[in-house]
Amino acid sequence: MSGESITLGELERDALTEIVNIGVSRAASSLRKMIGDQVLLSVPSIEVVSQRRAARLISEREITDLVAVRQDFSGPFSGRALLIFPETNSLELVHAVTGGEVAIEDLVEMESEALCETGNIILNACLATMANMLKRSLTMTLPEVLRGSSASLFDVTAETSEKSLVLFLYIDFAVRSRDIRGYIAMIMDLPSLEILKDLLDEFIARVVGDDA
Secondary structure (H helix, E strand, O other), X not given: OOOOOOOOOHHHHHHHHHHHXXXXXXXXXXXXXXXXXXXXXXXXXXXXXXXHHHHHHHHHHOOOOEXXXXXXXXXXXXXXXXXXXXXXXXXXXXXXXXXXXXXXXXHHHHHHHXXXXXXXXXXXXXXXXXXXXXXXXXXXXXXXEEEEOHHHHOOOOOOOOOOEEEEXXXXXXXXXXXXXXXXXXXXEEHHHHHHHHHHHHHHHHXXXXXXX
């Protein structure tokens, strides 16, 4: 099977976008409590692409190295979730999260911890909301910080199989009036994406049934 062999229909994509946006708005609310300031988060678009294409989508937009928070998830569908920022944005984010009161040289030491905490809040909120609304449960590993190019974050090598696909989400992120862009990527194999597609169809049927 080729990497582009599964596609989400328009209704499935809309349903998933809505679910993920509910998740990130919950994350924004948690971050607002932590930071004590306005946090705006939204996911304007979702695509299903191959790992190679996901890496290319980011490398076309970002010229700096990247920082990512990774958490693996397992359950009826499993995979790896990444919250990705350009390196320059990650320090901006940490600066915003710490209230802008920390000297730049101290920021670097705090960066991993603050990123892990922020990533954990955002990824957990997205995945927990997905699981909850799809009436399933997921288990997540502890967050870890990764650094490198988009190819290294997505494990793209000459041998990269097209069997792993990426649910690729753009995030618009504003903290303390700073615009910080980022990406959420959920890397899943075809069987997991097929299960997710089926669960989205069940969700749509429930919503349509409730509205009828």
